[in-house]
Amino acid sequence: MLELSASQIGTWVGSFLLPLFRVAALLMTMPIIGTKLVPMRVRMYLSVAICLVLLPTLPPMPVVDALSLPTFMLIAQEILIGVMLGFVLQLFFHAFVMAGQIIATQMGLGFASMVDPANGVSVAVIGQFFLMLVTLLFLAMNGHLVVFEVLAESFVTLPVGVGLTTGHYWEVVGKLGWVLAAGLMLVLPAITALLVVNIAFGVMTRAAPQLNILSIGFPMTLVLGMMIVWIGMADILAQYQALVTEALQMLRELAGVK
Template identity: 70%
Template sequence: MLDLTSAQIGAWVASFMLPLFRVGALLMVMPIIGTALVPVRVRLYLTLAITVCIAPTLPPMPPFDALSLSALPLIAEQVVIGALMGFSLQLFFQSFVIAGQILSTQMGMGFASMVDPTNGVSSAVVGQFFTMLVTLVFLAMNGHLVVFEVMAESFTTLPVGSGFMPSHLWLVAGRLGWVFGAGLILVLPAITALLVVSVAMGVMTRAAPQLNIFSIGFPITLIGGLLIMWIDLGDLLNQFEPLATQALQLLRQLASVS
């Protein structure tokens, strides 16, 4: 007869249950997998599969009684760490959404909005186009595998029970302004070109007041904006790489104690 003590059972439960909460929080918040396009049941199955694969390679977990209140601080710690790691990736993707919103407003397509299936809110079509494009590029460059690697390493660099660092919250809060700056940098050349078009329309209005600038200004700005966006996409990869590097560096900083 197999005789198991409560300490052994607690160690077995901790070796699987604590990583499960950190992995699950990451997958529920991170882009692509954490969006409304992926059903919750699929995310749960993926969480279980990843936890089963990485659990044998993780360092020993602190034993605890899963049915006692003493387990709540450890569980809350893992949920917060995983959610912050996923939220840091959301900041990277939202910079492209902001870039699309700014560009669509400048080119006169701010009214062209529809429900975004990934976030469940109404957003500009240009922003959704940038979101789909950056998602495909992120997957093509195996960015999701890097995220899973950092998450697995976080159990060594940020062990369970080491205590959550408040500096991590300030680290993420400090990147909120970075999102708007990154979005502006992405579309700054296009905004400059559209500003030149607007100035040209103003000069035409002053030179020929009888010209109905409102009837031809909007289609010219719209077509010019689409052409500029098409040209700007040729340099998207050079803009994507430094922003993705900064986002992954933030992810590694969150996965460390210091």
């Protein structure tokens, strides 16, 4: 019969399970992999596989008592680190979703919504289009590999057993305003163009009151809005590169990676 001592269990818990909680927390909260489209069991298998690959390169882990209160505190800390890293990536993706929802509202497509299979909520069609576009760009440019690289280096810069400082928490909170700024920067040209269109319809209504602006203005705003979105796609790659560079830099700063 196999018998394990308390020190052997503590060594096994410290060397494998503690890093596994950080990896699993990131994969459960990050976009693409952490969505409802990927089954929970697949995410767990992927977490174990990544942890096994990282295990030979990780720094020495602390030996802990498997059922003690400090061990549970360490587990909570590792989960918190992984959740914070995934939360920064969620902010980046939702900047494009918010941009699409703002454009859809301005062009009259706010009522045209569909269920987002990744998050299980109803979003505007333009927002869902931007989300799929940024997902494909993120995977095509190996953004997920950069995330895994930052995750691996975070075990050196934020070792297991070293507590987080208050600055880490405030750093995550401070990034909330970045989503609004990034989303507005994406849609500012489209909003300006649609504002000019609405002003033109207002002048037409003032000049010809007998004109039924509701029957003419809505389809015209819709068509012009689609044209503005189509023209704006020419610059979407440059905007994506600027935002993803800033988001990944935020991720590296949060993990303390240089």
